[in-house]
Amino acid sequence: MRHGRGSLDRHHGRGKCRDAGPEGHADRRRRAPALIQALGGGQSLAPAPFDEPEPVPLMPRLLPLFALVLSLLWAAGLAQAHAVLQSADPADRSVLEAAPARATLGFNEPVAPLAIRLIAPDGSETDLTAAVPGGQVLSLPLPPLGQGTHLLSWRVASDDGHPVAGALVFSVGAESGVAPMSSGNRAVQAAVWAARWAMTAGLVLGIGGAVFAAFTGAPAQRPVAAALQTGLLAAPLYLGLHGLDALGLALPDLLTGAPWAAGWGTSFGPSVALAMLAAALALMALRLPRGALAASLAALALLGIAYAISGHAGAAAPRALTRGLVFAHLAAAVLWIGALAPLALSLRGGTAPLARFSAALPYPVAVLALSGAGLTAVQLGADPAQWPSAYGAILAGKLALLGLILALAVQNRRLTAPVLAGDAPARERLRRGIHAELVLAVLLLALTAGWRFTPPPRALAMAAPAAAPAYAHLHSDTLMADLTLTPGRAGPVTAELFITDGTGQPVDPFAVTLALSLPDRGIERISRTATAIPGTPGLWRVEGLVLPVPGRWSLTLDLRRTRFTLVKLGAEIVIN
Structure with missing residues (x-):
């Protein structure tokens, strides 16, 4: 969400003590413009008081942290993809x-x-x-x-x-x-999905809210703490349910030790441990009079690592790239989605957090878009025949929800300038718009939790065996044809036809047309003109043919011996 930058008049006290209490919060608010200047690369929205030293940009401080994170992700393992x-x-x-x-x-x-x-x-x-x-x-x-x-x-x-x-x-x-x-046990799978949704939503909203509070000084302890506690409770439950699903056990078996040991034995064990540590660190940041920004950013880094070292995306090759993309994608989503709830609450008071959020947000949104595009390209793979899958359906739903969120963000951006100018009705409309944005974002997290059960198309392509060709023989009293479809499975195929007369001698008709249909699935004739192969009498080929679904296809071969003589041959062929 990109909110416009408006003018902001703000008074800075002098000689304030930087201890806990209101003075500590005031000090945090005084440091916030320096953060926005560092993130945005431009001027701060409010001048620093003249008795404070010149603010130091934070980006140079963060670069070593991100370099360390990427090196850890590089060294975290050697596997190249989802097991097949x-x-x-x-x-x-x-x-x-x-x-x-x-x-x-x-x-x-x-x-x-x-x-x-x-x-x-x-x-x-x-x-x-x-x-x-x-x-x-x-x-x-x-x-x-x-x-x-x-x-x-x-x-x-x-x-x-x-x-x-x-x-x-x-x-x-x-x-x-x-x-x-x-x-698979549907009740267990539903519980796994719900626990993952609760864990991810709690951690994203909680850690993102803690970062927002540290950046802006906005009072958001209660909702942020509630979100973090939700994530902390859901994380170990998810680990146990993951082990339950891995072993194929029922829900009552969660009271035994086997599913917990199995869950911890997968890569989700260290991942959940890091996520819980990140939540605890963010809770601590909410109570720190000093160092809240550093603690909340460290929590953000831990959460990014936690999600990068497990899951389908982080296991894809090249590992260093995909784990870095997962880290960047999650961190950007946390900074955006996690700020929404405390931002809406802050509008009941002043508008300073809104102005700072509006200035800084384009950077995580850009990172979110670029990293998301990279992950999508990796996960879809190079075989378009595998894209129409459960993974692809969730991706389409995610993109649709994201489009609605961006449309709301544009509307909210138009309201930002009037709100900063003191328009009370615009402020109320903006609050409602942010709430709607938040609801859609939480629904988006629920949808993406379903990816836990859907291997990506790149893994499906690896699992798909090299399909043997499919064959069919067609004949009449005067002509015969042997048809070969390669490969013999749904997707792009190449058809080769060898046409002979009744004695087995090759024949080259005036024109050859191949048509296939699948009436059971409501697929009408797919008709293609064949091309003769030079130098090989009787051999014809059809390229660029796509059979979208498996089944028993009806095929028709139109052989035009002369301009006025047409022979039709028919048969069926099974596509896997």
């Missing part, structure tokens, strides 16, 4: 002549096993978790296996802290029925 299963032996849906003695699961990065179970055809289970050390390849000793279909269910913790789960089915001798594997 890349190989399995036995292969999924394979039928083996003899029972294997071991099974192996290969991932793109080291993982920690959380729960690994083998389910026999009769529904009996064998827990293999304790027998498997962590690593990039998990080697699982199997008990003696009988005939029939077995299910190997696995759940591991990736380096970004999130649980990754899956199952593979294999059969010994012949296929048979197998007991179904239970899906």
Whole structure:
């Protein structure tokens, strides 16, 4: 939110003592213009009293802090992405002549096993978790296996802290029925989402409010302290619920020690510890007569590190870049969103905090936009076929909410100058506008908490196996065609056609048109003209073809032998 800069007349007392109490707050207010000058690179909104030394810009002091933060983020780990299963032996849906003695699961990065179970055809289970050390390849000793279909269910913790789960089915001798594997507990997942929302909202509003109070001297202890206490209570609860979800347990199991140990064993353990330390430091800053600004900025840095060392975004490659972007994105959001509640409260008194906030805000907003664009580019990845996902839906909702917030911010900016000029009705409208901005921001945090359950498209692209081509044979009494779609999965594909006559001799028609449709999904004909491949009789190609969803597609091939003779061939082809 960018509020306009207005004139501000402010009286500075002389010879004030810089101790606790009203004098301490007055001293903090006297130092605030120097902060705005340092952040904005321009002139302070109010002159410093002549008996104080020239203010020292804060940005040179902060640069070593940010350099230290980035170096810590660089050294925090070596994993390159969200864990993805890349190989399995036995292969999924394979039928083996003899029972294997071991099974192996290969991932793109080291993982920690959380729960690994083998389910026999009769529904009996064998827990293999304790027998498997962590690593990039998990080697699982199997008990003696009988005939029939077995299910190997696995759940591991990736380096970004999130649980990754899956199952593979294999059969010994012949296929048979197998007991179904239970899906994730919806009640647990709802509790995980709510706890993460409460933790993030409390920490963002609380630490951002503490920084705002230190910058401006605005009295905001009660709402800021309440937000920080909410974050402090929700953080350990989130850690336990995260462990509960990682192990696939039910809510009553939260009273046991296993989920807490599992949660602490992931990267979310240190992350939650740092977040709680940041909240405690911000609470202390609210009560400090001196050093509140330094303490609140340190809390902000700790919170940025906490969120950068865990989660999908911080685990993406290149690690130094993505963790730095997460740190910058979160810090900018804290400075903006966290200031809204105390800013609205401060309008009941003077307008000095509004003027200072208005002058400083463009900098975190710019950082927020640039870092958000960088993270979006990394997380979406290079395969557009993976973008329409649950992650993409949350991203679209976030951008829509952000657009509404920015529209409110523009309206609030127009009210700033009248408020600074003493317009009472404009002040009340501005307060209501800031409250609306705050509500939308909290809803935005609720929406982004859902990313906890949605691997980004870049991870989905890694998980997607190299799809084998899809084939179809079309024929009539006089012509035949063999169609190959590469790859044989939804997304961009290339079609190749080999056309022959009834004797198998290559034929080059006057024109070839390929059309595909998926009536079950309401997708009408997608028609493309094929191009003959020079030097290879009978071979035609269609490029730039996109099949958006999997399914059993109907295809039609129009072969125009002459200008007046048309042969139509039809068939179906399965796209994964």
